[in-house]
Amino acid sequence: MNRIIIYFRFYLEKTYFCSSNAKTKIVKTNRLRGLIKKYLIGLSVMVFFFFNSCTPQAPETNTKLDSYTKILYSKPSSQVLDSLFQQAQLDFSDSAQVDIMLKIYKKTIRSRPIRHDILDTAIFLAQKINYKIGLADGYNKKGLNYRYALDYQESVDYHRKALHYYEQTTDTFGRIKCLNSLGVSLRRMNYERNAMDHYIEALRLSRLINSDRSIAVALNGIGNVYVNIEQYQQAMPYFREALAIEQKSNNNRGINYDLSNIGEVFMYQNQYDSALNYYSKALEIANNLNHKDNASIIYNCIGKLYQGKKQYEKSNIYYDWGIEKFKEFGGKRYLSNTYINMGVNYNRLSNSRMAKKYITEGLQIAQEINSRENIILGFDALSHYYEKEGQYDLALYNYRDGIALRDSVNIEKTKSHIAELETIYENERKDNRIKEYQYQSELENRRKLTLWMLISFLVIAVFVLFYLYQVKRRNSKLEMEQMRNDIQEYIQRLEDFEIQSKERVSLEKEKSKKAIDENIETEKDIFYNNVKKYGLSEREMDVLLLISEGLKNDEIAEKLFLSVSTIKTHTRNIFIKLDVRNRIEAARKAQKP
Incomplete structure (x- = not known):
């Protein structure tokens, strides 16, 4: 001063x-x-x-940042990280302090124990100075913490907070990472529709900044949503595109993930040899990278593969290898799945004691973490177990629980919304290409266009001036008034004619519609009068009507919004009441008066 x-x-x-x-x-x-x-x-x-x-003395601050960065890159121990945290509170202020604390926190994830207090301190300081990038990074890391703890609802809440702050900054890459993380948490909660929204936005932004790694992550996310809703053919192109990108950039971790995803799709399509080929490649990469968590997940997948091939003992060997690793790094979702599948294998091997033990333990973990797909799997497994043991009341109880939970997931709406979103995204990409081409064309023809516009402007100006001169010269007040009246009269006639035409068309449509409706109702009434004498319920008559139209069980179930098993039950009752043996006889008998 x-x-x-x-x-x-x-x-x-x-x-x-x-x-x-x-x-x-x-x-x-x-x-x-x-x-x-x-x-x-x-x-x-x-x-x-x-x-x-x-202005603060930048050279000194940069020197301190460099020294901290060197220490953090040297794989420091937890004691060293604690000392750095204490010293950072004295050496830095404002946004630099928040940034260095977030870096220290990130290192504690590897060195263990994870220092959540460092992250909380960084978020508190960022709030105090309204440092938006710091708040965004902090909340995003907080969301990841809750996801790893399997608390997906809290994870979603924190990721959404982070996304709110990222949208107020220019950090597009951070925003993309947040969108992908939010998509993972929503997908784990079976909110496929919302997850797809975020993955598509992440893919759009990734293509905008030309980030191959982010594009691959978003593509894998979209593919996994399709896997969740069992649309495997739609998932495969996304996984293959992601694999090509990762191979081009020589990212082994990404290649490992993509190979596993492709293997999973082949497995769900019962193409076991192809699936095993991709899983083996992925397992080799995971072992070379010493990624034990990825290796254990692949063991789980291979176990599921051999389970599909009905090689239950071999399947349990792979499941058992995966369980040790899942316990080590806390993968409860996969641990739950592995326990239940091992129980299923033991049940098929007629080892009832081990079957019930593993299924019960897996279901308990699934309920603890609210993993809906594993809970459904557990109820189905228990239902089959009790059915095999002859305890049909318990089998029916568990079967009903599984059905109730499965019906709560509205897969059809998710499929239609995803298809709609994908169409919108593809249309946006096409529009962007068209705009790009138009922009290039305009640049090339700008000089010609400018000249043309100038000539056009002059011609229009001359024409307007000439027209105004002619109007002023030739037209009088009376002639203009008469012309206006004539035009109004002519317009009125046109409007009257148009109204009459519309009324005639609407009357004809109503008559034809009414005739069609009466015809449909008459045919339906005749059918119901024919079959009413057999004592069929209203729902059974609906099913019989669709059978007579040649529909299959799954098509009838879709039209009446019922499960296939319910349709089969109605069909059996119809056969009994009509005293027929098959669908053709039932249809013929229903047509007889």
């Missing part, structure tokens, strides 16, 4: 001296112009020295 006052005083003295000597040499206008010019120069000098005096 003293430096500013000195420069300001120097400026005033110099300005006053110059203006007093110039009074006799220049005219009044030039003197005023010179004073304004000198004032602006002096103000610029003051502003420069003001900011220079207020």
Whole structure:
């Protein structure tokens, strides 16, 4: 501040001296112009020295940041990280302190124990100074913590907070990571529709900044949503595109993930040899990278593969290898799935004691973490177990629980919404290509277009002037009034004619519709009167009507919004009441009066 006052005083003295000597040499206008010019120069000098005096010493701060960065890249122990955290609170202030704390926290994830207090401190400081990038990064990491703890609802809440702050910054890459993380948590909660929204937005932004890694992550997310809703053919192109991108950039971790996803799709399509080929490649990469968590997940997948091939003992060997690793790194969702599938295998091997033990333990973990797909799997497994043991009441109880939970997932709405979103996204991409082409064309033809527009403007101007001159010369007030009246009368006639035409068309449509409806109702009534004598319920008559139209069970179930098993039950009852043996006889008998 003293430096500013000195420069300001120097400026005033110099300005006053110059203006007093110039009074006799220049005219009044030039003197005023010179004073304004000198004032602006002096103000610029003051502003420069003001900011220079207020700006922190950057070289010193950069030196400290470099020293912290070197320590963090040297794989420090938990004690060293704790010391860095304490020292950072003294060495830095404002946004630099938040950034260095987030880096220290990230290192604690590897070195263990994870220091959640460091993350909370960073978020608190970011809130205090309204540091939006720090808040976004902090909340995003908080969301990841809750996801790893299998608390997906909290994870979604924190990721949404992070996304709110990312949208207020220019950090597009951070926003993409947040969108992909949010998609994972929503997918784990079986909110496929919302997950797809976020993956598509992440893919759009990734293509915009040309980030191959982010594009691959988003593509895998979209593919996994399709796997969740059992649309395997739609999932495969996304996984293959992601694999091509990762192979191009030689990212082994990404390649490992993509190979596993492709293997999973082949497995669900019962193409076991192809699936095993991809799983083996993925397992080899995971072992080379020493990624035990990925290796254990692949063991689980291979176990499921051999389960599909009905090689239950071999399947349990792979499941058992995976369980040890899942317990080690806390993968409860996969652990639950593995326990239940091992129980299923033991049940098929007629080892009832081990079957019930593993199924019950897996179902308990699934309910603890609210994993809906594993809960459904557990109820189905228990139902089959009790059915095999002859305890049909318990089998029916577990079967009903599984059906109730499965029906709560509205897969059909998700499929239609995803198809709609995908169409919108593809249309946007096409529109962007068209706009790009148009922009390039405009650049090439700008000179011609400018000349054409100039000529057109001149022609239009001449035409307008000539028209106005002719109107003023030829038309009188009476002629204009008469013309207006004639036009109004003509318009009125047209409107009357149009109204009459519309009324005739609407009447004809109503008559034809009414005739069609009466015909349909008459045919339906005749059918119901024919079959009413057999004592069929209303729902059974609906089913019989669709059978007579040649529909299959799954098509009838879709039309009546019932399960296939319910349709089969109605069909059996119809056969009994009509005393027929098959669908053809039932249809013939229903048509007889």
